[in-house]
Each structure stands twice: as C-alpha cells, then as structure tokens.
Amino acid sequence: MPKNRVAVIGVGETVFKNNIVDKTYVELAQEAAKAALDDAGLTPDDIDAVVFSMAPTEFMGVNDVEKWAVDSVWASGKPFMRVHTGGATGGSALHAGYAHVASGIYPTVLVVGADRVTETPDAQHVLNLIWDPFYEQDFALNTVTMTALSTQRYMHRYGTTEEQYARVVVRSRKNALNNPYAHLKGKITVDDVMKSPRMSWPYKLFDICPRSAGGAAVVLANEEVTKRRCSRPAFINGIGGMTSTVFMGDRVGPFADAELSDEAEFVSAGKEAYAQAGITNPMKEIQVVELYDPFSSVQFPQLESLGFCERGQAQNLSDEGAFEMGALLTVNPSGGTLCSNPIGVTGLVRVADAALQIMGKAGEGQVAGVKNALSTAIGGSVQFVNLTILGADYV
Amino acid sequence: MTDTYILGLAMHPPSAWIADKRLEEMVFDTAEAALKDARIARAELDHVTIATCDELDGRSISSMLLSAPAGAYLKDEIKTTDSGLIGLCLEVMRIESGRFHLGLLSSWNKSSKAPFEDVMRMRCEPFYTRDVGLNMSIADGFFAQAVSGAYGISESDVNGAIQSSYKQASKNERGMRPTVPSLEQIRTSPYVSVPLRKIQQAPVTDGGVSMVICSGAWLSKHPDRRPLARLSGLAWRVDNYQLGGARLSGLLGFKETFRKAVAMSGLQNFSQVDLIELDSQTGFHEVAYRRALDLPSTCQVSPSGGPFAQNPYFCTGLVHAAEAVLQVSGRAGAVQVPGAKRAAAHGCHGFAQQGNAVAIFEGA
Numbered sequence: 001m002p003k004n005r006v007a008v009i010g011v012g013e014t015v016f017k018n019n020i021v022d023k024t025y026v027e028l029a030q031e032a033a034k035a036a037l038d039d040a041g042l043t044p045d046d047i048d049a050v051v052f053s054m055a056p057t058e059f060m061g062v063n064d065v066e067k068w069a070v071d072s073v074w075a076s077g078k079p080f081m082r083v084h085t086g087g088a089t090g091g092s093a094l095h096a097g098y099a100h101v102a103s104g105i106y107p108t109v110l111v112v113g114a115d116r117v118t119e120t121p122d123a124q125h126v127l128n129l130i131w132d133p134f135y136e137q138d139f140a141l142n143t144v145t146m147t148a149l150s151t152q153r154y155m156h157r158y159g160t161t162e163e164q165y166a167r168v169v170v171r172s173r174k175n176a177l178n179n180p181y182a183h184l185k186g187k188i189t190v191d192d193v194m195k196s197p198r199m200s201w202p203y204k205l206f207d208i209c210p211r212s213a214g215g216a217a218v219v220l221a222n223e224e225v226t227k228r229r230c231s232r233p234a235f236i237n238g239i240g241g242m243t244s245t246v247f248m249g250d251r252v253g254p255f256a257d258a259e260l261s262d263e264a265e266f267v268s269a270g271k272e273a274y275a276q277a278g279i280t281n282p283m284k285e286i287q288v289v290e291l292y293d294p295f296s297s298v299q300f301p302q303l304e305s306l307g308f309c310e311r312g313q314a315q316n317l318s319d320e321g322a323f324e325m326g327a328l329l330t331v332n333p334s335g336g337t338l339c340s341n342p343i344g345v346t347g348l349v350r351v352a353d354a355a356l357q358i359m360g361k362a363g364e365g366q367v368a369g370v371k372n373a374l375s376t377a378i379g380g381s382v383q384f385v386n387l388t389i390l391g392a393d394y395v
Numbered sequence: 396m397t398d399t400y401i402l403g404l405a406m407h408p409p410s411a412w413i414a415d416k417r418l419e420e421m422v423f424d425t426a427e428a429a430l431k432d433a434r435i436a437r438a439e440l441d442h443v444t445i446a447t448c449d450e451l452d453g454r455s456i457s458s459m460l461l462s463a464p465a466g467a468y469l470k471d472e473i474k475t476t477d478s479g480l481i482g483l484c485l486e487v488m489r490i491e492s493g494r495f496h497l498g499l500l501s502s503w504n505k506s507s508k509a510p511f512e513d514v515m516r517m518r519c520e521p522f523y524t525r526d527v528g529l530n531m532s533i534a535d536g537f538f539a540q541a542v543s544g545a546y547g548i549s550e551s552d553v554n555g556a557i558q559s560s561y562k563q564a565s566k567n568e569r570g571m572r573p574t575v576p577s578l579e580q581i582r583t584s585p586y587v588s589v590p591l592r593k594i595q596q597a598p599v600t601d602g603g604v605s606m607v608i609c610s611g612a613w614l615s616k617h618p619d620r621r622p623l624a625r626l627s628g629l630a631w632r633v634d635n636y637q638l639g640g641a642r643l644s645g646l647l648g649f650k651e652t653f654r655k656a657v658a659m660s661g662l663q664n665f666s667q668v669d670l671i672e673l674d675s676q677t678g679f680h681e682v683a684y685r686r687a688l689d690l691p692s693t694c695q696v697s698p699s700g701g702p703f704a705q706n707p708y709f710c711t712g713l714v715h716a717a718e719a720v721l722q723v724s725g726r727a728g729a730v731q732v733p734g735a736k737r738a739a740a741h742g743c744h745g746f747a748q749q750g751n752a753v754a755i756f757e758g759a
Contacts, residue, residue, distance in 0.1 A: 003493040056455040063450045063517040080633035082476045086456040092473045103491035129455040241471040246459045380459040
C-alpha cells in the first residue's frame with residue numbers, strides 16, 4: 001500500500017505514423033501533453049512536476065533531448081526528470097511519476113514523452129550498439145535477431161507454429177482499426193503474414209512492429225485532486241518491475257534464474273503487482289491487457305508468466321479466440337505495439353490505452369465492463385520488464 | 396522533512412583516466428563497497444535506482460550492461476538520465492512512496508571514454524544552436540559574461556576563488572589532490588570562451604558513487620543498524636532551454652531550488668546549515684553562487700574542494716551528496732568541518748545549469 005493513492009486522470013496521445021513532417025520533436029511532445037491536460041481539465045499551472053519518457057536519443061539525433069522539450073511541455077520552473085530503460089522506458093516513467101505522487105511530495109504530475117524513430121536511417125544499427133562492445137556487437141545482434149533467437153527457443157519448447165504467431169498479427173491489425181492513433185491497421189489474413197518477406201526466422205515482415213513517430217502523456221494525481229477533477233479515473237493499484245542480466249546465454253538452461261524464452265522476469269514482477277492490487281486470479285479478475293509486443297511472439301510468454309494460463313497454453317487460447325475483443329481476456333484492443341512503436345514512449349502508450357479502457361474513453365475499441373486492466377513494458381535484451389495494474393476502484 | 400536515511404556509501408577513487416578497469420568493473424566495485432559500508436547483502440535490497448548518461452557512457456542503453464554490476468540483477472530498477480543527484484531525488488521518492496524500503500543508488504561517469512565536448516555539442520537542437528557550435532565551455536562562457544555583469548564579478552575575484560578551491564581540494568584524500576596553481580598561472584591561462592580561462596574550469600575526471608538508502612520503517616525493524624544521515628530536504632528544478640540573459644544572470648533556478656530544500660528541511664535560512672557543497676564548474680560559478688545565496692559566515696562552502704577535487708561530470712552532484720553525508724557523520728577526514736550537523740549538496744546539469752538539485756542531510 002503506498003503512502004498516497006495515485007490515479008490516472010488524463011490521457012493524451014498523438015497519431016503514430018512513420019513520419020510526422022509538420023511537427024518537430026518537441027511539438028510532438030507538446031501535442032501529447034496538451035491532450036492529456038485537456039482530458040484532465042487542467043492547465044500547465046496545475047502540474048507540480050514532470051517526468052519525461054525517452055529511450056535512446058540517438059533515434060532522433062539530439063543528446064538529452066528532453067532538455068530541449070522542457071519549454072514545450074511547460075516544465076520550466078518545475079521539478080523535471082527523464083527516465084530511460086530502453087523499450088521499458090514508458091512503463092518506468094509511469095512508475096517514476098507514481099513515486100512522485102505516492103510519496104506525497106507532488107499532488108499532480110505529468111508523465112510525457114515522444115519519439116521519432118525514423119529520424120535515424122535504420123534504428124537497428126543504433127540498437128546494435130546496445131550490446132557489449134567486446135563480445136556481442138560483432139554478432140549482428142539487434143532487437144529483431146535477438147527476439148528471433150528466443151522465439152526459436154520458445155517454439156522448440158512448446159511446439160508453437162508460425163501460423164499461430166500470424167494469428168496474433170491478424171488480430172492486432174484488426175483491433176487497431178478501432179484505434180484512431182494506430183500506425184498499422186487493417187484486415188489481413190494469416191496467409192498475408194506468412195507470405196510477407198522473411199526477416200529473421202521465424203519472423204516475417206508482418207511479425208514485426210513498425211518504426212513510429214508520436215507522443216503520449218498521462219496526468220497522475222493524488223486522491224484529493226482526483227476526487228475534485230475526475231469522475232471516472234483509472235486508479236493505479238499495483239506496479240511491479242524486474243531487471244535481469246543482459247546476457248541471453250545466462251537465461252537459458254537448467255541453472256537460469258529466469259528463462260529467456262518465457263520472459264520469466266514477469267513472474268515475480270507480476271506477483272508483486274498482483275499482491276498490491278489484490279488480484280488472485282488474473283484471468284477472472286482482469287478484463288483487458290495492453291501488452292508490450294513489438295513482435296508477434298512476445299504475447300504468449302508474457303500471458304503465461306503473468307499467470308493468465310499455463311506454460312504453452314496461450315497459443316491454444318489464442319487459436320480458440322479467447323483473446324479477441326470482448327472474449328475471455330481482451331488482449332491489446334488498441335492493436336498494441338505490433339501496430340505502433342514509438343519506442344521512447346511505447347510503454348506509456350500501453351498504460352494510456354489501458355487507462356482509457358478503465359475510464360470508458362476507448363471509443364470504438366472500448367471493451368464493456370472493464371474493472372481491471374494491465375499494461376506491460378519490456379526493454380533491453382528483454383531484460384527490463386515492468387507492469388502496471390489499473391482499476392476502476394481503489395484497492 | 397523526509398523519513399529517508401543514508402545507511403552507507405562509497406566513492407570510486409577518481410582519476411583523469413581510470414585505465415585499468417572496464418566501466419562495469421568500476422560500477423561493480425563502487426556498488427559492492429557501498430553495500431559493505433552499510434553491512435547490507437545485495438539480496439536484502441528491494442530495489443535499485445541508477446543515474447547515468449548513455450552518451451557519456453558511449454552506449455545506447457548503458458544500463459543494459461551496467462544494471463547488474465550496479466546491483467540490479469533481479470531487482471526492480473529504474474534509471475534516470477539527468478544527473479547523479481536527480482537519481483537521488485528519484486530514489487528518495489521511491490522510498491517515500493512506501494512501496495520500497497531498502498535501495499541501492501549508483502551513478503558514475505567514465506568521462507575519459509567519450510569525447511566530452513562532442514557529446515555536449517550534440518545536445519544542441521538542430522535548427523538554431525547546433526550550427527553555432529555551442530558546447531559546454533561556450534555555454535559556461537556565456538554564463539560567465541552574464542553573472543560578471545549581474546554580480547559585479549571581477550577576474551581577480553574569480554582567480555582568488557579558483558585558488559581557494561584548489562587549495563581545499565588538495566586536502567581532500569578522496570579527490571585528485573591537485574597541485575594548487577599560482578595566481579599568475581590562472582591569470583595567464585588561455586581563454587576557452589571569453590571571459591573563461593582554462594584553469595578556471597574544473598577538470599573533468601572519471602569517478603562513481605553508490606549509496607545504500609532506507610526508509611524509517613526499515614530502520615525500525617533493524618534497530619542494530621545506525622544510519623549515517625537523514626535526508627531532511629530535497630528539491631530539484633529545470634529552467635528554460637534557451638540561454639537567455641535572464642536565465643543566465645538571474646540564477647533563479649539555483650536560488651529557488653535551495654530555498655525549497657531549506658524549507659523542506661524545516662529551516663528558515665542557512666544559519667543552521669554548517670556547510671554547502673556547491674557544483675561550481677568554473678570560478679565564475681563559485682563566486683556567483685556564493686553571492687546569490689548570501690551565506691552567513693558560519694556556513695562553510697565546499698570543504699571537499701567541490702568539482703576541483705573530483706569532477707566525474709554526470710555524477711558530481713551525487714559526489715557532493717556523499718561528501719555532505721560524510722561530513723554530518725564525522726567521516727570526512729582531513730576536510731572535516733568540526734561539529735558539522737547539517738550539510739547541503741548541490742548538483743546541476745544541462746547547458747549553463749538548466750537544471751539544479753539540492754539535498755540537505757542531517758546527522759542521524
């Protein structure tokens with residue numbers, strides 16, 4: 001139980017697409033911040049502190065780019081910090097904002113960020129630089145080849161097929177049709193996915209997220225401000241996070257503390273968050289999940305590690321339609337990361353989309369009767385994981 | 396007033412170039428030493444906070460390789476990228492949230508790894524300032540011009556302050572033990588950005604610092620543990636990106652950050668603060684800061700020597716926090732201020748101190 005309860009009272013997102021040519025980076029962040037403030041019915045003067053969400057700044061070519069954005073997100077004269085945990089950044093930034101409010105030091109906090117991944121000619125060249133310069137960079141590792149390796153291991157262990165991953169893509173693109181901000185969307189078939197160009201086995205092009213530009217923001221508030229300002233907030237009832245080793249080889253085999261292909265760091269992070277939120281049966285008590293899934297293979301191990309089903313069962317439930325809109329568990333009603341990936345804020349987009357479901361503001365993508373929603377984020381060599389549990393009521 | 400305590404700390408011995416260790420080894424050694432100082436096993440930690448800069452570390456997500464050496468393996472860890480002292484701000488809020496109770500905070504800077512001024516130049520936005528070639532030295536030169544006018548600072552004021560800082564730094568066994576330059580050497584040092592001369596800048600070094608931090612609730616359950624200090628006040632703030640005259644000469648962010656930290660500590664002014672460790676990156680900063688705060692004579696300024704003792708640029712503010720904790724716990728050695736009960740640490744970041752942070756510690 002935190003010292004002070006925390007809720008999301010405003011959400012803002014920009015459109016996500018390959019290039020946004022009519023706005024600079026800082027204008028994108030401002031658009032998201034303004035949308036969140038408008039949603040909360042607040043002005044910049046109502047904000048006590050700002051947390052900025054941004055992953056590697058090489059993507060858009062300005063070091064410490066958050067300092068440039070200070071004036072645009074109305075942070076000048078206020079406490080301000082940037083959080084960066086790779087792809088997990090948006091979730092970590094939310095947790096940092098949560099700490100601001102839960103500590104009782106700041107009543108109202110803006111968590112905001114933006115990314116322009118396509119400012120760099122090839123993000124995967126930048127992402128090769130995240131590995132050890134002596135041992136790993138020369139192996140042509142990037143986030144595609146890295147997760148392809150762990151996916152191969154998962155397929156070997158649980159008998160997953162490429163077609164089962166293709167169904168995830170089909171569902172995500174279909175869900176994204178209801179999301180006005182999504183980058184990729186549309187009615188595609190399993191055959192379309194299977195026939196898309198091979199990238200790194202088992203991945204085809206459609207198994208992989210786009211490189212997106214865009215921004216996102218949420219306004220967090222303490223109980224007193226929430227009561228005054230928001231009739232239907234999304235209460236943050238649980239948070240959890242876990243950092244593992246960078247070395248993938250240390251996460252496979254009988255002596256691994258957390259199995260790489262299972263994304264098993266989510267097991268203990270999930271238990272911690274569930275304990276805070278009073279969740280004992282996730283599949284029964286949580287209606288919506290917004291999973292960080294930049295690749296089609298990333299959903300299944302997360303769902304299993306987070307206790308929604310047994311190991312190796314998520315693929316079968318997926319085939320049976322259990323993760324469709326309004327089914328047993330709605331997985332990524334927004335289309336998820338497979339459809340939009342502005343890396344520096346993707347984890348925050350996951351929180352924002354989960355909050356919209358609780359707040360009843362998800363529009364055409366609204367799932368009926370959402371009482372609890374869960375969002376995740378993953379970064380590094382699938383080594384930084386975090387999750388946030390939002391509820392319609394305080395625990 | 397917070398209910399957060401410093402249980403132990405360690406600083407890596409600074410050097411202009413730590414050539415015999417990888418960055419991972421530097422970070423591991425420092426984190427391990429802090430845990431030993433606190434008599435804490437890593438398994439007892441419930442979270443880790445990291446403060447580091449990818450660009451200065453030379454890696455796109457530096458914590459990928461460095462979180463484990465920093466003690467974060469299978470821990471709930473978050474990294475902030477502004478400065479070491481901002482890392483302390485995040486760490487304190489995580490403790491104060493009631494969600495966490497025992498954490499390890501680490502920050503470092505192997506400045507010798509990266510072309511420092513190139514990294515700084517890439518901070519410039521691409522439309523106006525990058526083509527100008529702005530870097531840290533030029534931004535500090537603008538600052539020097541602005542505060543010289545606003546505070547009536549002469550070159551002899553600056554040179555005297557520089558020599559005093561070097562003298563103090565030469566006494567600090569945890570620092571670089573620099574040779575004290577003569578006034579003539581300072582006066583004839585080449586300009587790097589008028590009116591700033593080379594010897595008037597604090598030399599950048601390699602270094603790192605780790606702290607073990609706990610909640611009051613944790614201490615209550617471990618009555619055998621005696622903390623080094625309590626964190627009584629904390630404030631941080633960022634100001635405009637643009638290097639306008641008002642921001643450079645007004646020192647508004649600097650003064651307001653100190654005012655808020657003092658207020659959070661339940662104090663009226665600096666008369667109850669025994670010492671302040673200032674992040675004076677140049678002699679102009681040192682003189683301007685002293686005049687802006689109008690400190691009483693009872694408050695000593697930078698007994699450690701400040702950045703002139705060691706200046707692992709990204710984490711210099713957290714080094715100052717460590718020095719402040721050592722002072723109030725009576726462990727500051729040759730630079731100990733007798734009877735120090737309360738000490739403030741200052742850190743800044745961004746071009747010409749766009750961001751400021753202040754932490755105030757009191758003996759526990």
